[in-house]
Amino acid sequence: MMMMVLVLALAFPATTLAAPIGHEAAGESNLGFLFTGFSVVWVGLIAYAFYVNRREQALRRELEELRHQLADKNPSD
Amino acid sequence: MATVAASRVEVGQGAGGQLLLAASGVLGLVNLYLIFFWVPTEQVMGIVQRIFYVHVPTVWVGFVAFFFVALSSLAYLIKRDVKWDHRAQAAAEIGVVFLTVSIVSGAVWAKPVWGTWWTWDPKLTSVFVLWVMFIGYLIVRAYAPGRRQAATWSAVVGIIAFADVPIVYLASEWWRSLHPELVAGPLSESGSLESSMRITLYFSTLTFTLIFAYLFRTRVAQRRDEDTMDELRAAVS
Numbered sequence: 001m002m003m004m005v006l007v008l009a010l011a012f013p014a015t016t017l018a019a020p021i022g023h024e025a026a027g028e029s030n031l032g033f034l035f036t037g038f039s040v041v042w043v044g045l046i047a048y049a050f051y052v053n054r055r056e057q058a059l060r061r062e063l064e065e066l067r068h069q070l071a072d073k074n075p076s077d
Numbered sequence: 078m079a080t081v082a083a084s085r086v087e088v089g090q091g092a093g094g095q096l097l098l099a100a101s102g103v104l105g106l107v108n109l110y111l112i113f114f115w116v117p118t119e120q121v122m123g124i125v126q127r128i129f130y131v132h133v134p135t136v137w138v139g140f141v142a143f144f145f146v147a148l149s150s151l152a153y154l155i156k157r158d159v160k161w162d163h164r165a166q167a168a169a170e171i172g173v174v175f176l177t178v179s180i181v182s183g184a185v186w187a188k189p190v191w192g193t194w195w196t197w198d199p200k201l202t203s204v205f206v207l208w209v210m211f212i213g214y215l216i217v218r219a220y221a222p223g224r225r226q227a228a229t230w231s232a233v234v235g236i237i238a239f240a241d242v243p244i245v246y247l248a249s250e251w252w253r254s255l256h257p258e259l260v261a262g263p264l265s266e267s268g269s270l271e272s273s274m275r276i277t278l279y280f281s282t283l284t285f286t287l288i289f290a291y292l293f294r295t296r297v298a299q300r301r302d303e304d305t306m307d308e309l310r311a312a313v314s
Contacts (some may be wrong), residue, residue: 006105018175030189037128038084041135044178045288048171052295057304073313 094298097291104284106275116277128186134282135179136204138289140242142172143211145293147239150232151300159304160272162228166218167296171289180208191255200248200256207245210238 112130119126145168154159179310183201184194195201214234221227258269270278 030123033125033185033189034127037125037182038131040181040185041131041178044174044181048174048292052292052299054297055299059299059306060130062306063302064307069313070309 082301090185094291094294096296097287098137101284101287101291104202104280104287108281108284111277111280112201116273117271122190125186125189128182130277130281131285132179133173133278134184134272134285135182137282139172139176139179140246141286142168142175142289142293143207143235143239144240146172146211146214146235150235153184153228153232159228160301162232163297163300163304165232166300167210167293168216169214169235170230170296171292173208173215175285175289176204176208176211180204199252200245200254203241203245203248207241210234212240214238 108130112127116127116130118124146165149168150167151160152158153165187196188194212233217234218227221230241263248254249258
């Protein structure tokens with residue numbers, strides 16, 4: 001979860017800050033491409049981090065269930 | 078006995094992973110500052126050239142990941158220790174993610190600069206072949222009949238696929254290519270990149286490498302935990 005928050009914090013301020021204010025810069029009309037390029041990278045990494053995070057949560061849940069099952073099965077262990 | 082084993086299992090990767098995550102976050106913020114406030118706008122391509130600072134580092138991380146795959150695969154084939162297979166699988170998965178975002182961000186950069194999203198240029202073609210081979214690696218793992226076969230077969234595929242990495246790296250030197258020549262590394266011409274651009278590129282590369290290190294550590298730990306869980310499940314049933 002912490003990973004997700006960090007990555008989101010990194011992803012969004014970037015491209016809106018890119019355009020120089022007050023004068024026409026070379027290739028300024030390409031702001032949409034810049035936004036898309038950075039979005040692709042960060043959304044891709046966020047999606048993968050989300051997948052990794054979900055797997056970890058599922059593993060924790062499964063381990064807890066297993067512990068309960070084992071405790072019920074062998075109360076003396 | 079299985080209860081004792083279950084009580085010892087800890088899912089996750091501990092304090093080292095959290096430290097890597099925090100370091101990646103801090104470096105990531107500094108990296109954004111460098112890309113959007115510090116480094117000057119390139120005069121010919123304009124602001125869209127800033128994609129360079131994520132495109133190159135992500136492909137670099139992809140190459141590093143595939144180097145890990147080849148190394149771990151070789152170690153697995155020699156030692157037959159499953160921990161090497163875990164490392165190879167984690168590196169391959171993360172490498173595919175990084176290479177995918179790099180290819181797509183490159184296409185987005187190419188459209189306004191070259192006037193096309195994609196062209197079958199030697200560099201782009203060889204990188205596409207690399208991507209397909211590592212997708213194949215993941216498919217081999219997913220569809221192999223057993224765990225040992227998955228590890229052995231994918232190790233062979235991983236080593237063969239890695240051979241394409243130097244071809245991708247040197248493609249623009251060996252053949253006429255639309256893709257720019259090397260701007261960083263031992264084979265690049267000196268002065269091919271302005272110093273602030275070089276610093277930003279290296280800093281960005283360090284940031285994405287740390288993100289890779291965090292993800293790699295996490296996925297290796299998960300693969301180890303998944304195996305432990307399988308053993309525990311077998312003990313319960």
